[in-house]
Each structure stands twice: as C-alpha cells, then as structure tokens.
Amino acid sequence: MTRAWITLDKQEILTLSSVVWLQELSEREQEIQASGRVGDYYAAHDAAKEELRQRGMVSVWDFEEALEMYLEISIEDALVSPDPIIKAVAMLDRRTGKRRLRQIDSESLVNPLVKRCYEIRCEAEGLSRAVEA
Structure with missing residues (x-):
C-alpha cells in the first residue's frame, strides 16, 4: 500500500x-x-x-492520473475541471495570475483541497480574497 x-x-x-x-x-x-x-x-x-x-x-492512483492529465490541458480547462486535484493544482500554477485569482468566486469552491490551495495562493499573492473557513 x-x-x-x-x-x-x-x-x-x-x-x-x-x-x-x-x-x-x-x-x-x-x-x-x-x-x-x-x-x-x-x-x-x-x-x-x-x-x-x-x-x-x-486515492493515490487517482492523484497520479490527475497529475498526468493536468500536464496535457490548458490552464483554462484546468480551472473549470470537475476533478478537484486538477483544479487545486491550477490554483497554484503561475499561469493563474492575480487577475484570474480575483475573478474566482470563492463561494463556488466547495472541495476542501481546492479551497486550501486557493487560500494559499491568495496569501502568497497578497490578495485578501481567501475563502472563509
């Protein structure tokens, strides 16, 4: 395992x-x-x-599969992906700039991992739009 x-x-x-x-x-x-x-x-x-x-x-297997898929799609597709791993990684990707981060409706982020990655990125960029816990 x-x-x-x-x-x-x-x-x-x-x-x-x-x-x-x-x-x-x-x-x-x-x-x-x-x-x-x-x-x-x-x-x-x-x-x-x-x-x-x-x-x-x-699962670890789903995680690996999502990372492989992430490498093959655009950042636009990654940000709207139904896969939470792909979406979470997109939040941390530098191709998701400050302007895009500001445009994201934080209320629509329901997955805990996606929320956490969004919060981390907003904090790193000095944006005050982090998701409320």
Missing part, C-alpha cells in the same frame, strides 16, 4: 493513503448498497468513489 503527501513550508496540505481510502470506499459502498439507492455493486462503487472525491478524499 502507498502513501503520498504534499507539503508547503513543512506543513502537510494533502495526505493520501491507499489503505485509508480503500477502507472509506468499502464503508461507503456498503452504506449505499444497504440504502437501496443503486441496484448493483458497480453503481455503488462509482457513487461511493464520487462521494469521497467530493469530500476531498482521493
């Missing part, structure tokens, strides 16, 4: 553990199946995976 993390100034801003992710995924799948919201295992798996992603919890 693997673990990955991102640090900024010796503080972890993102921690990924395949063991923790798999445990959470399994629990969510079971809850979704028990609730009867979906009919089969594959639908429950997909729904559980999406719920975890929306909470800011992704």
Whole structure:
C-alpha cells in the first residue's frame, strides 16, 4: 500500500493513503448498497468513489492520473475541471495570475483541497480574497 503527501513550508496540505481510502470506499459502498439507492455493486462503487472525491478524499492512483492529465490541458480547462486535484493544482500554477485569482468566486469552491490551495495562493499573492473557513 502507498502513501503520498504534499507539503508547503513543512506543513502537510494533502495526505493520501491507499489503505485509508480503500477502507472509506468499502464503508461507503456498503452504506449505499444497504440504502437501496443503486441496484448493483458497480453503481455503488462509482457513487461511493464520487462521494469521497467530493469530500476531498482521493486515492493515490487517482492523484497520479490527475497529475498526468493536468500536464496535457490548458490552464483554462484546468480551472473549470470537475476533478478537484486538477483544479487545486491550477490554483497554484503561475499561469493563474492575480487577475484570474480575483475573478474566482470563492463561494463556488466547495472541495476542501481546492479551497486550501486557493487560500494559499491568495496569501502568497497578497490578495485578501481567501475563502472563509
């Protein structure tokens, strides 16, 4: 099993553990199946995976895949990506200038990782538009 993390100034801003992710995924799948919201295992798996992603919890494998995809898309596409990892990295990318940062509606940032990266970047640029905790 693997673990990955991102640090900024010796503080972890993102921690990924395949063991923790798999445990959470399994629990969510079971809850979704028990609730009867979906009919089969594959639908429950997909729904559980999406719920975890929306909470800011992704697998190490998804993280690696998102980083590979990030390298192939424009900054405009990255900033509107539904993938929180791609969007978070775009917040830190120098191609996202101060003008673009000011144009971002901080209220629309729902993913915790995207919010945190936005806050970090605004602080680094001296902008007072950081997301309220």
